[in-house]
Amino acid sequence: MMAGGEQAPLSLELTLGGPWVGEPWVSADTSEEYLKMRKICMNLMGFKVYSLKDEADETEAKVCTRLALCSSFDPWIMKKPLGHHDIIHRLCLRKLWMDRDVLPNLNEQAKHEMDHDDRTIVQIYDADTQSNHEVELRSEAAGIFFRASWIQNFVDRRQLKQGDAIGIYWETGKHRSVFSVLKRAPRTREELLRG
Structure with a gap:
């Protein structure tokens, strides 16, 4: 007032x-x-x-x-649509991402194994299913790959197919990769009924 x-x-x-x-x-x-x-x-x-x-x-x-x-x-440093070889054989990883974010942050034992044997076992956390898996990380002349149990632990278990988009980033504090399916490729009716 x-x-x-x-x-x-x-x-x-x-x-x-x-x-x-x-x-x-x-x-x-x-x-x-x-x-x-x-x-x-x-x-x-x-x-x-x-x-x-x-x-x-x-x-x-x-x-x-x-x-x-x-x-x-957006934490997914490496985004990749899956190709034919990623589904039937191994997952090819971007060398720049591996050299910058992953290889320098491996624990001492894993670094030693990569230096001497060109391979080591790494942990991958599936953020979608909240589960941990081990996969072989291997360096070859053609590049750096997830091999060995990649098909069983990710392609088969998550029913991945060519054209699905995935994301991966390295979680330094826990010495592991984090994985997610970012986008699914269109599925046929039969695939949907099986899944």
């Missing part, structure tokens, strides 16, 4: 100040809850509101200062 019994106009303006527009939020309260809320407010004041001009200026300068929340995080 204002002086004389009149009501103050309603404002829809969002402010981080006190009850009146432009009043800084000042309080003698030192409670933990107040300090926590104050910290959140200070963090919010640090966010920048981007205008169309800001966006255009940054685009022209070929820079971006916008930070985005990680709402579309």
Whole structure:
């Protein structure tokens, strides 16, 4: 209420100040809850509101200062549509991914085995079925492959077929690969009835 019994106009303006527009939020309260809320407010004041001009200026300068929340995080470093050989023989892995993310992060015994025998056993966690499996990782002249129990533990068990898209990433802390079927290729009526 204002002086004389009149009501103050309603404002829809969002402010981080006190009850009146432009009043800084000042309080003698030192409670933990107040300090926590104050910290959140200070963090919010640090966010920048981007205008169309800001966006255009940054685009022209070929820079971006916008930070985005990680709402579309995609952990699948290696995505692959399965080919004929991946289904009947072995899974061919991308050498760049293996050299960068997997081989340097193997445990010491596995590194030794890869250096001397060009093969080791690695753990693969199936994120879809929440199950662990062992597969032979083998380095050959043609590339790096999952061999041995790949067909039994993944192709047969998960009923994979040519054209299915899979994703894999290396979980460094647990020294294992994580696997998921990202997309299924179309199935025939007979395949659907069998599965």
